[in-house]
Amino acid sequence: MRPNDPKERHDDPGFDPESPDVSDPQVDPVGAAIAPLDRKPQSENEKKPPYDPLGDLKQ
Numbered sequence: 618m619r620p621n622d623p624k625e626r627h628d629d630p631g632f633d634p635e636s637p638d639v640s641d642p643q644v645d646p647v648g649a650a651i652a653p654l655d656r657k658p659q660s661e662n663e664k665k666p667p668y669d670p671l672g673d674l675k676q
Contacts, residue, residue: 669675
């Protein structure tokens with residue numbers, strides 16, 4: 618029940634922060650967030666040769 622006093626209503630968030638609604642889109646998603654720019658392009662998914670630290674010294 619919400620109080621009628623405006624001073625008391627200021628402190629009342631209007632919801633129970635301890636029990637979020639599962640159907641609410643503001644609920645945190647499960648898993649790590651992946652930004653659109655973090656996704657690798659298809660060309661990077663191709664297999665590359667292993668790194669050779671002496672590759673620049675070989676002739």
